[in-house]
Amino acid sequence: MTATAAHSDHQPRPDQFGGPWGALLLTIVMPTVSFYLWSAVAQHGGSLWLPRSTAELLAMFPAPTWDAAAMFAAWLGLQALLYVYGPGRVVEGRPTEHGERAEYRINGLFAFAVSAALLVAGIAADLVSPSAVLAQLGPLLTIATLFAVVASALSYVAGRRRAHLERSTGNAIYDFYMGAILNPRIGRHDLKFFFESRIGMATWGAFAILMPAAELQATGSLSTAMLVVSLCQLFYIVDFFVFESNLLTMIDIIEENLGFMLWFAFLVWMPFNFTLQQQYVLAAHPSLATVAAIALVVMHVAGYYVFRDSNLQKQQFRRDPSQPIWGERPLTMDTARGTKLLLSGWWGLARHSNYLGDLTMALAWCLACGLGSIVPYFYFLYFAPLLLNRERRDNAMCKRKYGADWDRYCEKVPYRIVPFVY
Numbered sequence: 091m092t093a094t095a096a097h098s099d100h101q102p103r104p105d106q107f108g109g110p111w112g113a114l115l116l117t118i119v120m121p122t123v124s125f126y127l128w129s130a131v132a133q134h135g136g137s138l139w140l141p142r143s144t145a146e147l148l149a150m151f152p153a154p155t156w157d158a159a160a161m162f163a164a165w166l167g168l169q170a171l172l173y174v175y176g177p178g179r180v181v182e183g184r185p186t187e188h189g190e191r192a193e194y195r196i197n198g199l200f201a202f203a204v205s206a207a208l209l210v211a212g213i214a215a216d217l218v219s220p221s222a223v224l225a226q227l228g229p230l231l232t233i234a235t236l237f238a239v240v241a242s243a244l245s246y247v248a249g250r251r252r253a254h255l256e257r258s259t260g261n262a263i264y265d266f267y268m269g270a271i272l273n274p275r276i277g278r279h280d281l282k283f284f285f286e287s288r289i290g291m292a293t294w295g296a297f298a299i300l301m302p303a304a305e306l307q308a309t310g311s312l313s314t315a316m317l318v319v320s321l322c323q324l325f326y327i328v329d330f331f332v333f334e335s336n337l338l339t340m341i342d343i344i345e346e347n348l349g350f351m352l353w354f355a356f357l358v359w360m361p362f363n364f365t366l367q368q369q370y371v372l373a374a375h376p377s378l379a380t381v382a383a384i385a386l387v388v389m390h391v392a393g394y395y396v397f398r399d400s401n402l403q404k405q406q407f408r409r410d411p412s413q414p415i416w417g418e419r420p421l422t423m424d425t426a427r428g429t430k431l432l433l434s435g436w437w438g439l440a441r442h443s444n445y446l447g448d449l450t451m452a453l454a455w456c457l458a459c460g461l462g463s464i465v466p467y468f469y470f471l472y473f474a475p476l477l478l479n480r481e482r483r484d485n486a487m488c489k490r491k492y493g494a495d496w497d498r499y500c501e502k503v504p505y506r507i508v509p510f511v512y
């Protein structure tokens with residue numbers, strides 16, 4: 091059987107997110123929502139708004155500027171240099187179904203520490219003005235969106251060129267959105283890993299530093315809400331880099347093709363929309379009582395514990411299935427696929443307790459902005475359906491991978507995300 095024939099036997103159907111029409115809708119809706127939300131904060135005081143004129147509608151899409159383009163290029167260049175030349179171990183990813191293995195440089199903590207130190211030193215030395223950078227947030231959003239569109243088109247073409255080795259549906263609209271290539275590379279460097287970790291997460295981290303700095307610059311002090319949101323988010327981002335190699339076992343890297351959905355998520359969604367809380371604090375100055383701040387930090391820590399502990403349990407189990415979990419020898423299930431499934435710890439309570447932890451943290455960050463507007467709740471409002479959908483998609487993928495063994499696992503662990511509830 092030829093490779094092409096083997097591929098077409100397994101050609102997936104364009105059946106996720108409502109198929110090609112859903113993919114087309116999302117390709118339009120994701121950027122529109124991002125521009126709308128940026129505008130809600132930057133131009134409408136943090137409130138939802140309805141356009142009263144064409145001019146107001148068009149103002150939602152800021153023109154790119156040379157300053158923003160220079161910042162974008164400099165940041166991209168810095169991250170690429172740190173990735174390629176920064177010290178760190180090189181690990182191999184999981185083999186693809188065609189036996190290809192990409193190499194990954196695990197030096198994100200070093201790269202983020204250097205980037206954050208440069209940013210803080212630049213701000214302290216008056217070389218970087220946080221307010222001036224944030225004044226370019228709109229043009230930066232436009233540039234990042236254009237970059238995502240071009241990158242998606244290029245990776246779609248790259249995917250079509252090696253279609254016999256890639257998993258795609260053959261429907262151009264759907265494949266543009268979902269991707270037609272698993273691991274596009276420049277040389278040995280996997281673009282998906284680089285853009286998720288070093289652009290998505292690191293740019294989010296840079297904004298989480300710049301926004302409190304801008305508040306300090308503008309008002310001379312830091313609000314409690316800004317402190318809670320930025321410190322919790324920076325904690326989450328640094329934690330991500332500490333455990334950066336875990337990304338190599340995540341669905342994004344091992345299963346999802348790199349198409350518009352992920353390009354846009356890494357370049358725009360994560361840095362711009364995940365910092366809407368801080369953008370809102372800068373625009374609307376919500377107050378947060380100390381006792382509420384403490385409660386939210388406790389909520390964040392509780393969520394973090396569930397999130398990190400559950401992810402570590404699976405990680406440790408994959409390395410050594412005999413290691414104790416919560417002090418006891420883990421219960422496991424053999425499968426025809428050869429890999430075992432864990433039935434103890436968080437993975438015995440629900441099939442995705444890790445999502446519950448993530449959602450708890452997300453809600454804590456949003457609540458810090460008070461109840462004055464729904465805009466800073468965007469992170470939670472989008473994240474909850476995303477994880478609900480992701481759980482269903484992972485369930486379908488696991489059913490494909492494990493067959494009847496997955497049904498047996500689901501019988502033993504009936505809850506999806508929230509133990510004893512859902």
Ligand code: NDP
Nearest residue numbers: 340341342397401404430431432433437444445448484488
């Ligand atoms: P998971 O880390 O939950 O991985 C799912 C995979 O784990 C399955 O495909 C299966 O793969 C394996 N698995 C499932 N059940 C078991 C079991 N009982 N025993 C052993 N292995 C099992 O998926 P994600 O990549 O979605 O999530 C990772 C983390 O990233 C989560 O904490 C999530 O909240 C977070 N996340 C954050 C996002 C954000 O925007 N902030 C977005 C998405 C995720 P296999 O058997 O092949 O190993």
